Amino acid sequence: MWQWFFRLGSPKWFYEMSGKWLPWLLVLMTVLMSVGIFWALLFVPQDYQQGDTIRIMYVHVPVASISLACFPLMAVAGVITLVWKMKLADMVAKCAAPIGAWFTAVALATGAIWGQPIWGTWWAWDARLTSMLIQFFLLIGVIALRSAIESPDAAAKACALLAIVGAINVPIIKYSVEWWNTLHQPASDFSMDENSAFGPEIWVPLVIMIFAVYLFFVISLILSTRNEILQRERRSQWVMDIVANEKV
Amino acid sequence: MKPHRRKKLTIIAFIATGLGIAIGLSLYALSNAIDLFFTPSQIAAGEVNNGQRIRIGGMVKEGSVEKSQDSLHVEFIATDYSHDLRVRYDGILPDLFREGQGVVAEGMVANGVFEASRVLAKHDENYMSVEVKAALDAAERERSLPVMATEGGPSGT
Structure with a gap:
């Protein structure tokens, strides 16, 4: 019953499968990203309060929501590393940390750029903004911890534990706007009926951008993990075969 | 699942739940400090010195904003619909500041009035294109016109 699970954890299997998926994912992302960006920047109507500033949302919301998905991913990988000692899980966790840190930084930066004209300030120490900043520091901490410990096995264990502990911050970020009063607005109602916080001319491009940025994250993670696999498995026969074939 | 793995998983689950409860309780205890602002009701209840x-x-x-003609001085009432608080401010208001809009002000309470040193606008979670807003406003006007006529309000265009 557990066999498929362990096969999934084999770096060789992952390397071969991801090599087959990558071109398709790349095509899909390029299409979605270009449609989404052009739609958001050129064709989305101005907001009645924000004017053109609403276009920042099309980068900020996807990037921020995906940066929230990164920590749970690292925590799950951490549990697998600690319990099943699967090498691939640790490679994914290692590669996800810097990507997640970049996404968090971009979410913070775009938020500040939006906040200046709308709120009248770049930054406020409200619960949403502060918990997001803590996530950024936690990710920097994971990266630093990994490079501070020399033994790869010990580093994997320590980082897995930090990822599991740090994932507690994710629900805090998500619900901060409901639990406390904050300057940041709560999440918009995304339902299809008349309760919806925005009409289709505003949310359709947003959904496209969310999918596009999700794919961008997945592709970055796959590319980075493939590098990590080649690096760590460089002494195994199948990697030597690949290298020998590439040289010809 | 093998016994040693189950044991490890249980330990991790225990650590995660324990830590989650600890952090949850401390955040709950600190919620007053985490809140970015006090509401007019809290001020009325005397929670602030x-x-x-x-x-x-x-x-x-609505209808509470009084702007000075020859200076940046502005006064308005901030409300949470159960209590009101008068706010005085000398400075530039953010573009989004208007009646019926959320607002966050920094300053201190003096004699029941809030002397603000900075005013920020709070954006709500609703977005609407200029066209949709104009159409909604037009519909609103159409609905309210007959009412105004019966009230004997100003007629004509």
């Missing part, structure tokens, strides 16, 4: 630097938040009450 005179002269203490705080932030307050609420909605700008």
Whole structure:
């Protein structure tokens, strides 16, 4: 019953499968990203309060929501590393940390750029903004911890534990706007009926951008993990075969 | 699952739940400090000392904004629909500041009035294109016109 699970954890299997998926994912992302960006920047109507500033949302919301998905991913990988000692899980966790840190930084930066004209300030120490900043520091901490410990096995264990502990911050970020009063607005109602916080001319491009940025994250993670696999498995026969074939 | 793995998983689950409960409780205890602003009701209940630097938040009450003609001085009422708080401010208001809009002000309470040193606008979670807003406003006007006529309000265009 557990066999498929362990096969999934084999770096060789992952390397071969991801090599087959990558071109398709790349095509899909390029299409979605270009449609989404052009739609958001050129064709989305101005907001009645924000004017053109609403276009920042099309980068900020996807990037921020995906940066929230990164920590749970690292925590799950951490549990697998600690319990099943699967090498691939640790490679994914290692590669996800810097990507997640970049996404968090971009979410913070775009938020500040939006906040200046709308709120009248770049930054406020409200619960949403502060918990997001803590996530950024936690990710920097994971990266630093990994490079501070020399033994790869010990580093994997320590980082897995930090990822599991740090994932507690994710629900805090998500619900901060409901639990406390904050300057940041709560999440918009995304339902299809008349309760919806925005009409289709505003949310359709947003959904496209969310999918596009999700794919961008997945592709970055796959590319980075493939590098990590080649690096760590460089002494195994199948990697030597690949290298020998590439040289010809 | 093998016994040693199950044991490890249980330990991790225990650590995660324990830590989650600990953090949850401390955040709950700290919630007053985490809140970015006090509401007018909290001010009315006397939760804040005179002269203490705080932030307050609420909605700008309709029809309450009084702007000075020859200076940047502005007064308005911030409300949470159960209590009101008069706010005085000398400075530039953010573009989004208007009646019926959320607002966060920094300053201190003095004699029941809030002396603000900074005013921020709070954006709500609703987005609407200029066209849709104009159409909604037109529909609103159409509905309210007959009412105004019966009230004997100003007629004509």
